[in-house]
Amino acid sequence: MLSVDLQLQQGSFTLNSKFSLENSVTGLFGLSGSGKSTLLSLIAGLKQPDNGWIRLNGKYLYCQSKNIKLPANKRKVGVVFQDNQLFPHLTVMQNLAYGYNRTDNSRRRFEAAEIIDLLEISHLLAKRPSQLSGGEKQRIALGRALLASPQLLLLDEPLASLDKGLKEQILPFLKRVKDELKLPMVYVSHSIEEILHLTDHLLVINKGEILGCGLFYDVIKAKNVQDIVGAMGLENTITANIINNDTKLGYSIAEIKGHTLFLPLANKLSKGDSCYISIRSNEIAIAKHHIAHISIQNQIKGTIISYTKQTSGISLNIDIGTTLIVDITSKAFSELELKQGSEVYCLIKAQSFSFLGKAG
C-alpha cells in the first residue's frame, strides 16, 4: 500500500526513514521531536525531501531519481491536523465542500450526505468554525478530509488538543471511519492508548529513524526501542485476560501467565477479553516473603534473572512467566541481599496498573 524511503536534512535534524505499510490503519508513534509530523508532511507533499521515494498503491508520489514530484494537491493524501485548521471565513458546509468541489466526479468515493451522517454533524452545517466546540471542529476537519476522497488519510495527533472526555467522544467516530469506509490511515500520536483503540499495528520513529514496524506487542519488546518505551512508561507491558469484573467493589480480576491479578475496574472490557496493561518499573516494590495484612493487592512470585546498575539505582529483571523490569534503590538491593536467582515477591498496587487497550 504505502512504501517510503526518504532522507531529509533540516538544520541539525536528520530524517532517514524507510518502511512499508500493508495494514489499513497504522499508528505512528514517537516522542515529541522524533520526526512524526515531518514524515507526514513529506508524505502529503507539504514539505520536500532531499532524496528518496514515496509509493502509494503502486504509484510514485515522489521519486528523486525518476524526477517525479507530485504537488500536494495531486497526491490524494488527506491530512487532519492537530488544530483542525478549519477555514475560519467559510461555513462548516463550505469547509466540507472545499475538497469535494476540487475532486473529479469520477474520483469521488464518498457523498456529503453519507459523511455528514457518519460523523453526526448535520446540525452544524450553517455554523462558522468559531462557533463550534473542539470536538465538533475535529469531526468537521475529518469530514472535510474524507470528502476530498483521499487514498490515504494522515492524522497528525488529531486528539492531542482535546481534553480526555472529548477524546473519548471522537475516538468512536475514527473507529467508524476505519471500519465502515475502509480507508487506509496513518495515525500519529504519542498516546499508545489512542493508537490501540484503532489498531495494533505500530510504526515507531525516533530521531528521524524508523525503529520498528509491526504488531504492537512485538514492536515494543524489541531491544532498540526500549529507551523510548521506558520514557513512555511502557517498559512493563503485559497481555492480561479479564476473568471477572466486580462492579460493586470496583475492581477486575485478570490472569497473566498463571498469576491472578487485581486491577482497577475495567468497565469497557468484559469477561474473557484480552487486554494490554502496563506498570511502571519504579512503581513495583520487592519483598523477600509474602506479606500478610497489607493493602497492596498484588504479590507476584518471581525469580531475579539479572540486574544492572543504573545511575539512579538497580534495575532488576524478574521472571514471573514473562519478564518484569523493576527499579529499586541500591540501598534496598543490598539490605535485602538480592542476587541472581533470588526468589522475590513483586508488590503492585491495583491502582498502579493502567489499561492501554484491548488486545488482538
Add this chain to the structure above:
Amino acid sequence: MFELSPEEYIAMMLSLKISLWSVGITLIPGVYIGWLLARYDFIGKSLVDGILHLPLVLPPVVTGYILLLALGRQGLVGKWLYQQFDITLAFNWKGAVLATALMSFPLMVRSIRLSISAIDIQLEQAARSLGASSINCFFSITLPLAIPGIITGSILAFARSLGEFGATITFVGNIEGETRTLPLAIYSYIQMPGGEGSAQRLLIISVIIALAALLFSGFIEQRIAPWLRGK
C-alpha cells in the same frame, strides 16, 4: 462661511485623484510582494526588503531627485519613454502619482505582509492537501483572510499619499491644477501674502480627510476582521 475657492477646490480634488490612483496602482504589486516576503525565502530577500523600505528612510527630496534623474525628459528611462511611447512623467499629475506611490508603497507592503504572516500556514497546507493548486489556494484562502490587512495597508498608503510633499515637489514641481496637491497648495498659500485664509481652509480639509480615513480603518478593524474569523 466655509466655502472653497475654485483653486482650493481643484487642489483638494487633485489630491484625492492622485492618492486614489497611487493606491490603485500599488495594490496588486503590494499584495504580490507582501505575499512573497511573508511566505518565501529567496536569495537577496533582505536586499529586496531594504530597497523597498528605502523611500521610508531617505529624505523625500532625495527620492524625488532620483525620480527626476531617472524619469525626467532628459533622464535615462524618461528619455526612452518619451521617444518610444510619447510618455512624460515629470511635471505632470501622472508623475505625482508615481512619486506618491513610491513613497507609500513600503507602508502598504508592510501591512499586507504582516497580515499574511499572521495566517497559519497550515491553513494553506490543508487547502493544498484538499486539492487546491497553489494559485487556487491563494485566492480561496490567503487573499480573503488577508483582506483586513490589505484594507488597512491601502488606507495607510492613501493617507501617506495625501501628505506627500518632498518627492512630489522635487519630481513634478508645484503647478496649479496639475501637481499642486493639498500640502503643496497649503505651502504656497502660506508663502503668499494674504493666503492665510486659504491655507487654513485647506488645513481643515486635510484634517477631515485624514481623520475619515483613520475612522474607516478602525471600522474595518472592528467589523470585517471578526466577521472573517466568524465571530
